[in-house]
Amino acid sequence: MTLTEIRPDVVTGKTIAGRSPWQLAWARVRTDKVALVSGVIVVLLGLLAVAAPLVAAWTGHDPDEQFRDTGVTAEGLPVAPNGEFWFGTDRLGRDLFIRVLYGARVSLLVGVVATGVAALVGVVIGMLAGYYGGVIDTILSRLMDVVLSFPYLIFAIAVVSVAGPSLSATIGVISFYSWAAIARVVRGQTLSLKEREYIEAARSIGASDRRIMFVDILPNLLAPVIVLTTLLIPAAIVFESTLSFLGLGIVPPTPSWGNLLSEAQGFYRVAYWYLGFPAVTLLITTLAFNLLGDGIRDAIDPRMERLFSRRRRRRVKG
Amino acid sequence: MTRLLDVTDLRVAFPTSDGVVRAVRGLSFTVDRGKTLAIVGESGSGKTVSTQAILGLTPDADIEGTALFEGVDLLKLDHEQLRRIRGAEISVVFQDPLTSLHPLYKVGWQIEELIRVHRPDESRASARRRAVELLGLVGIPRPERRVDDYPHQFSGGMRQRAMIAMALALNPKLIVADEPTTALDATVQAQILELIARVQAEFDIALILITHDLGVVADIADEVMVMYAGLAVERADRRTLYYRPHHPYTKGLLESIPGSSGARGGRLRPIPGSPPSLIAIPQGCAFHPRCPYVMPVCPAELPPLARVTGGGEHASACWLPHEAVGLGTAAEAIRLQAKEA
């Protein structure tokens, strides 16, 4: 065998460096302006949330501090946004901006942790169900169906009436719902991945089921799971806001966007900022996560080219 | 006139985010009435793109050159004019009938629609009669029953026959068959090739057969054109190509196919390396990095497709002497001598 047979790329001279699937995805995301902007917003929010205590220290306003003189009008109503209170104040004269920031901490914490826990549980259960099939799959699938058809609000009320409203109760309820959604998708993916030839190859080598699941199947699940998780986070955030709004999640004085909205109900006619800022912040956060998730999905798995190609007609020169 | 299709200096390029893909770089060929031209090449040779571009099936490409069909330049026609020619004068048979026949419409209906789109005055009943007649012509048993079946109710071979029936519906002068048997089993492939040959002879239809399989071509082609990296590297009639090839790529292919004229007994001699990416085509002769007879002129200048000894229309795009044709030792000596010089 000549050298040229052994080293095909040496013969053609130029070694065209290939790109790994992640590099390709990153290249695609970089051209997607919407995804980039959303990503920046998400990161910014995260930073602000983490830095909330610093901001509080810098402005000198604690989230629970009630400013009876500057923060409340003569009639006892919240003060509109001004130089001192960027978002205005709430009904007790607390700095709304600081409270919204602290609310972000809660929302993001709950969103990320709850979805993270759900992802861990969901991936394992989904993989087991999809890979083994048979009785195991039937049992686990029925379990997923039951969990997904649960009436959540009632469940939340039940949990809260026993354990009392708290951060961990909220995270628990949201995780309990989300894992089934993830497990369903993972099960479907595993079912189709199981039939690929490289899984057959792994079996022919003598790899154990556990090795096949974690070394061969799991890496192929990462991409759809990342997309799904990114899209579930805003759902979790909204869920937490709902629970807090109803008094079943985070209760005052700890601020959460949900309970801020709840408080603001009675004041929206006279204090638009009280309802407006938390609502808009919630909207922007949810939108940013959703658009980012869409962008990641398109980057990882680009399917249809644009429906209307810019150049429909052939260009014939000369 | 007997000259049906006359393509001159066809160039097709696709702009992509990684660079310009030059799929076809100056291709010229002709097809005469009733004759079969086989275009042979591997992946990335440009064999499929060239005919697709001529027929207007590559909307995103930049195309140059001329393609005269009965005197009319197909590349200058607009969408509507091309559409009228496609299906009626020139029809296409694709590789996978499962994806080129619509799965949700009955096969007979698809043929009828094709007829009525091109001949609006034809009645429904008459179009249906013709559809049944065509299905019978291509050897589908009980065509009057099968005309109302869906594509998934046909086997692979039957579907390909149905595609050929569609291709014949409007009495075309030229059929372009793009890898028509690649997806079929050997015995079914033989049936389809025999059908194509029969139909061609009976209706005096010209055929362009695109394939990567030099075995398929050995049986039914009149003229063979070998493509590599977007250009024709050799063109000859059938026997000449297989027994007296000139271009080292053709010779290399023949030497690497088990059972071929070039691979008699023992070891195959594969061509080292792999076909180039069409974004980074080697300078001069695109084959030079893999050529065992490469000379200093090869990377510098692109050899023209020039006539070679042996008479007839044998042409080859290579800087080796014109007398170096064939698989024997004499020709080999000439080649090696030229290389050393």
Place this chain on the structure above:
Amino acid sequence: MLLEVDQLVKHFPITSGAVIKHTIGQVRAVDGVSLRVAAGETLGLVGETGCGKSTLARCIAGLYPTTSGKVAFDGADITNLSRKRMRPYRRDIQVIFQDPYGSLNPRRRIGSIIADPLVVHGVSGGVALRRTVQELMERVGLNPEHYNRFPAEFSGGQRQRIGVARALALRPRLIICDEPVSALDVSIQAQILNLLKDLQDEFGLTYLFIAHDLSVVRHVSDRIAVMYLGKIVEMDTAAAVHDSPRHPYTNALLSATPVADPDEAERRSRVILTGDVPSPIDPPSGCRFHPRCPQAQALCAQEEPALGTYACHFPLRRAS
């Protein structure tokens, strides 16, 4: 005898019913196949879609459980062994798959893919593992520096080389090649065929080589078995099967196989079969080939012929 297969049968049940499934039929993919492969030889297995060659290969490799019959490797019965008992034999029996795009995990680096057999069987680890893998890569014609690349960065031919390296890693004795070159370009096919031949000489490998192209099989095999609808219809030396077939189906297959040589193409008898390849769910009575056989007689529909080197009541005359 390295490999002995005895009356292997593999049926796939066809089920119906939404809640409670019941069996309404069987796909008789492999319906009684016996063969022997001696150490160091290459047995070619050829046939069209639905003949059962791929299913047979997977049964031998232990990837499918058999319905009945026996598979013996080097004298030991390995039919339907449990995962654990089969494990040691997995070092001796490896598979090269057909699809260079599907047989490699796209999310794993090729170094990891090739190292898989070595890691699974605990043969090597750490630095020594990496070195072994890189040696394997060089042996099959890949650049060892591409250890960390993903399969998508390689061409079809290179991916097939990766598959060969993976199969070679444990120095097996028998390699089952399931259509290893069918999906490759012509000029690349020859490279891989030569590679397989060189490896066989160097490592004393035994091959069960499956393909649908009779020319390719003729080139690589010592002996050839022709399959049709779950059964072997002819099995003899490669020269005998290819140059003077006795079974009409082999003859038809030979005639249908494209050959890149106009004189040879003309010389071959032209046999065009009628009809399509029948389904293995309901095979014809007697000799399974009789509905399509150009020389079938009454006996053929009634009685199934036994397999000597051919299974036919009225074999073709041996060409002189």
